Amino acid sequence: MKVLISHPTSNECNRAAAYGLYEADMLAQFHTAVASFPGSFLNRISRFGPFSAIKRRSLDPAIQPLTTTSPWMEMGRQVALKAGFKNLVHHETGLLSVDAIYKDFDKKVASALPRAQQKGATAVYAYLDAAYYSFKKAKSLNMECLYDMPIGYWRRARQILQLERERWPEWAPTLTGLMDSPEKLARQDDELQMADRIFAASRFTASTLKDFPGQLASIHIVPFGFPPVTAARDYSISGIEKRPLKILFVGGLSQRKGIANLFAAVKGLEKYVDLTIVGLKDSNHCPALNAALQKHLWIPSLPHHKILELMRKNDVLIFPSLFEGFGLVITEAMSQGMPVITTDRTAGPDLIEHGRNGWLIQAGSTTAIRGAIDHLLRNPYAVIEAGHEAIETAKKRPWSVYKKELTTLIANSYEY
Numbered sequence: 001m002k003v004l005i006s007h008p009t010s011n012e013c014n015r016a017a018a019y020g021l022y023e024a025d026m027l028a029q030f031h032t033a034v035a036s037f038p039g040s041f042l043n044r045i046s047r048f049g050p051f052s053a054i055k056r057r058s059l060d061p062a063i064q065p066l067t068t069t070s071p072w073m074e075m076g077r078q079v080a081l082k083a084g085f086k087n088l089v090h091h092e093t094g095l096l097s098v099d100a101i102y103k104d105f106d107k108k109v110a111s112a113l114p115r116a117q118q119k120g121a122t123a124v125y126a127y128l129d130a131a132y133y134s135f136k137k138a139k140s141l142n143m144e145c146l147y148d149m150p151i152g153y154w155r156r157a158r159q160i161l162q163l164e165r166e167r168w169p170e171w172a173p174t175l176t177g178l179m180d181s182p183e184k185l186a187r188q189d190d191e192l193q194m195a196d197r198i199f200a201a202s203r204f205t206a207s208t209l210k211d212f213p214g215q216l217a218s219i220h221i222v223p224f225g226f227p228p229v230t231a232a233r234d235y236s237i238s239g240i241e242k243r244p245l246k247i248l249f250v251g252g253l254s255q256r257k258g259i260a261n262l263f264a265a266v267k268g269l270e271k272y273v274d275l276t277i278v279g280l281k282d283s284n285h286c287p288a289l290n291a292a293l294q295k296h297l298w299i300p301s302l303p304h305h306k307i308l309e310l311m312r313k314n315d316v317l318i319f320p321s322l323f324e325g326f327g328l329v330i331t332e333a334m335s336q337g338m339p340v341i342t343t344d345r346t347a348g349p350d351l352i353e354h355g356r357n358g359w360l361i362q363a364g365s366t367t368a369i370r371g372a373i374d375h376l377l378r379n380p381y382a383v384i385e386a387g388h389e390a391i392e393t394a395k396k397r398p399w400s401v402y403k404k405e406l407t408t409l410i411a412n413s414y415e416y
Contacts, residue, residue, distance in 0.1 A: 001026055001122055001123060001410070001411055002026060002027070002028035002120045002121045002122050002123070003021050003026050003027060003028055003121065003122070003123045003124070003125050003146070003410065004028045004029045004030075004031065004109070004112075004113070004116050004121045004123070004124045004125070005017060005018050005021060005027065005029075005030055005031070005124075005125040005126075006030075006031035006032070006105070006106075006109045006124070006125070006126050006127075006130065006134065007031075007032055007126075007127050007130065008032065008033045008074065008101055008102050008105040008106075008130050009032070009033060009034075009074065009098075009101075010032040010033075010034075010035070010057060010059075012328065013150070013201070013224055013326075013328070014032075014127070014148075015059065015060075016224070016225065016399045016402055016403055016406075017125065017148075017403070017406055018030045018063060019060060019063070019403060020402070020403025020404065020406050020407045021125075021407055021410070022062060022063050022066070023403065023407075024403075024407040024411070026407060026410065026411065027063065027066055028066070028116055028119065028120055028121035028122075029066050029067075029068060029112070029116050029119075029121065030063055030066050030067045030068070031067075031068045031069075031070075031105075031108070031109050031112065032057075032067070032068075032069060032070075033069060033070050033071055033073070033074035033101065033105055034057045034069060034071045034074050034075065035057055035059050035064075035067050035069050035071075036055065036057045036058045036059065037058075037059055037061050037064045037067075038061055042057070042071070056304075068112065070104075070105055070108050073096060073100070073101045073104055073105075074101055076088075076096050077089055077096040077097075077098070077101060080096050091176070091179055092179075092180070092181055092184060099129070099184065102129045102130045103130075103132075103133075105130055106126075106130045106131065106132060106133040106134055107133045109124070109126070109130075109133070109134040110133040110134045110136065110137040110138075111137075113134065113137045113138055113141060113143065114137075114141065117141050117143060121143065122143060122144065123138075123143055123144035123145070123146055123410075124138045124143055124144075124145060124146065125146040125147075125148065125410070126145070126146070126147060126148070126191075127147075127148045127150060128147075128148070128149055128150055128151065128188065128191065129184070129187070129188065129191075131145070131147055131191040131194075131195075132187045132190055132191050135147075135191060135194040135195070136194070139194060144196045144197070145194050145195050145196045145197075146195070146196065146197050146199065146410060147191060147192065147194075147195035147197070147198045147199065148198075148199045148200075149198060149199065149200045149201075149205055149206075149209070149325065150201070150325045150326070151205065151323070151324070151325035152204065152205045152207075152208035152209075152323055152324075152325060152345075153192075153205075153208040153209050153211055153212060154180065154185050154188055155208075155211040155212070155213075156208035156211045156323070157177055157208075157323050158178065159211075160322055160323050160345075160364075161175050161177055161178050161255075161256060161322075161323065162178070164255050164256075164322060164364070165178070167364075168255055168260045168288075170286075170287070170288040171255040171259075171260045171286060171288055171289065172255075173283040173285045173286040173289075174253065174254040174255050174256075174259075174281075174282045174283050174286050174289060175254065175255055175256060176254065176282050176283065177254075177256055177323075189212070192209075192212060192216060193214065193216075195216070195217050196217050197217050197218060197220065197409075197410075198216060198217055198218070198219045198220070199219075199220050199221075199222060199406070199409070200219060200220070200221050200222075200325075201221070201222060201223055201224050201325060201326040201347060202221065202223060202324075202325065202326050202346065202347040202349075202350050203221055203349060203350055204324070204344070204345050204346065204347070204349070205221075205325045205326070206219045206221050220409045221350075222402060222405050222406050222409060223326070223347055223350045223351065223397070223402070224326055224328065224331060224347070224399075224402055225331070225397055225398050225399030225400070225401055225402035225403075226331045226334065226335045226393075226394035226395075226397050226398055226399070227308075227331065227332055227335045227394075227399075228335065228398070229335045229336075229337075229391050229394045229395055230308075230312060230335065230336045230337055230391070232312060233312050233336065233337040233387070233391075235337075235384045235387065235388075240315060240380040240381065240383060240384065241380045241381070244271070244272055244273055244274045245272060245273050245274070245315055245316070245373070245376055245377055245380065245383075246274050246276070246313070246314040246315040246316075247266070247273055247274065247275045247276070247314065247315065247316055247317075247318050247373070248275075248276050248278070248310060248311065248314040248316070248317050248318070248333075248338070249262060249275070249276070249277050249278065249279070249317070249318055249319070250278045250279060250307060250317065250319075250329045250332075250333075251278075251279050251319065251321070251327075251329060252279055252280060252282050253277070253279045253280065253281045253282055253289060253293075254282040254283075255322070256282075256321065256322055256323055257319075257320065257321045257322070257324075258320030258321055258322050258343065258363065258364065258369075259277075259289075259292075259320075260288070260292075261320055261364065261365065261366040261369055262275075262318060262320050262369060263292040263295075263296075264366045265366050265367075265369035265370040265373060266296075266370075266373065269373065269377075270295075272377055273373065273377075274297070275296045275297070276296065276297045276298075276299065276310070276314065277293065277296055277297065277298045277299070278298075278299045278300075278301075278302055278307060278310065279300070279301075280300055280301060281300075307332070308332060308335075308336055311332065311333050311336040311338045312336050312337065312338070314338060315338070315376075315383045316338065316339055316340070316341060316376060316383055317329065317330070317333035317338050317339070317340045317341070317342075318340075318341045318342075318369065318372075318373075319340060319341070319342040319343075319346060319348075320341070320342065320343055320361070320363070320369055321342070321343055321345060321346050321363070322343070322345055322363050322364050323345055324343075324345060324346040324347070326346065326347040327342065327346040327347050327348070330342055330346060330347055330348060330351060330352075331347075331351065331394065333390070334351070334357070334358070334390035334391070334393060334394045335390075335391070335394040337387040337388070337390060337391045338387060338390065339357060339358045339359070339383060339386035339387050339389075339390045340352065340358040340359070340390070341358065341359045341361060341369070341372045341373075342358070342359075342360065342361070343360070343361055343362065343363035343364075344360060344361075344362065344363055345363040348360050351393065351397075352393075355386075356386065356389050357386055357389035357390045357392070357393045358386055358390060359372050359375075359386075
């Protein structure tokens with residue numbers, strides 16, 4: 001079996017899937033917008049400040065001969081963002097919006113499928129919002145359609161986020177997930193309907209597909225891997241019982257992530273808790289968010305290695321998301337010996353055993369967040385014990401395990 005895998009703005013999860021297919025001798029082609037390889041033009045210009053973001057698109061040179069890129073729209077989007085040309089990148093309607101880039105990229109992949117099939121490709125592996133045209137073409141060529149769901153199904157999201165808008169009206173500007181047009185959502189339904197196999201990274205994501213109004217193909221759950229574990233964390237000098245509990249949040253500043261509940265939960269605990277927030281605003285028009293950020297240490301953005309460093313300096317990560325496909329920040333924190341408080345609507349239930357290597361709480365509950373924090377204030381050494389267990393958990397599931405499980409399922413699904 002040979003698979004063409006595509007992703008417009010390739011991320012760590014997609015790259016792991018591509019590498020896994022390559023290592024299993026199952027990779028026919030890899031399509032993405034921007035890819036940087038050692039010695040390439042993009043690699044050279046990434047050394048300069050304005051183009052440093054290209055470093056995040058660095059790929060293993062082993063797959064370079066199998067990689068096809070379509071960089072110009074995505075690079076134009078990055079320039080437009082830095083230059084402040086908001087109309088060009090406006091949600092769905094902008095000429096260089098994420099939606100426009102995904103659609104254009106999807107069409108390019110579709111046009112490449114006949115030639116890829118001639119060269120041996122038998123399946124296409126595509127992602128949410130970038131599979132409609134390639135799946136339609138694949139169907140006409142009798143190629144198998146493999147679909148990756150990076151986040152839960154939109155109908156469940158609408159139910160949850162509409163309720164949050166009613167509960168927290170002052171935080172409504174941050175709920176940008178409610179902005180998608182009916183046309184975009186209909187394409188997502190068509191992508192799901194055309195899929196021959198569906199892959200999800202968490203049980204929660206898979207569960208949201210129960211809201212799909214029709215029959216779907218079989219769903220496979222393959223949790224993502226953990227980054228390499230740290231050897232730099234030293235708990236022996238933490239003095240955790242003598243100082244405020246250091247809590248870290250990393251993620252988009254939206255009520256989809258449960259941040260209104262978080263800020264409400266720590267209110268009144270200023271003497272006992274130091275809260276650090278790392279993340280960009282989803283909206284610049286939310287006074288409630290602006291007021292909350294002024295009360296805590298807020299860092300809009302950090303390089304990835306700096307985030308890992310910050311994780312080693314804090315006690316516990318809190319990730320109270322209300323609707324999450326996985327939450328890579330969970331695995332990143334655990335790999336740094338930092339236990340996580342997270343909800344039942346993330347990959348938490350797939351990775352965390354409550355009270356042993358972290359804590360699971362009810363999504364959308366301020367009381368549950370406050371209860372978890374109070375528990376750690378009363379039992380500070382539980383942080384250290386859970387931190388050690390988090391590292392042991394991370395050691396057992398490196399990215400190599402994810403790659404092996406995914407490629408095995410893909411091969412078996414083809415034979416199904």
